Amino acid sequence: MNAELSAPSREKLLHTLYEAAELEHNLMCTYLYAAFSLKAGAGEGLSAEESAAVAGWRRVILDVAIDEMGHLAAVWNITAALGGSPPFRGRGNFPPLDPRCLAGKRRG
16 A cells, blocks of 8 residues: 655645634633533522532533633644634624624614
8 A cells, every 4th residue: 555645735724724713712612601601609599519519510611611722722823833814704894893883882
């Protein structure tokens, strides 16, 4: 078996890294959403024991989200080393230039 190995093109590498970045970003957001969706304390109907258990779950989920942030940083560092930059696909208005669109502002 004499298979010839060839290196992928820079464009192929960048495309693959962009896909990896999307995956890591989506996973990170999913874990963060899960962590901050958990109930927190007696005010939300949890007993002291339940509250302690949920706090432990939240910490574990946040640790996984932090790991995903590290993976995302690594992907972007490799992308930058290859001369690439983050593509903000579908976000022509990013960041929003209209101050009424900023977080915490009422639209009207």
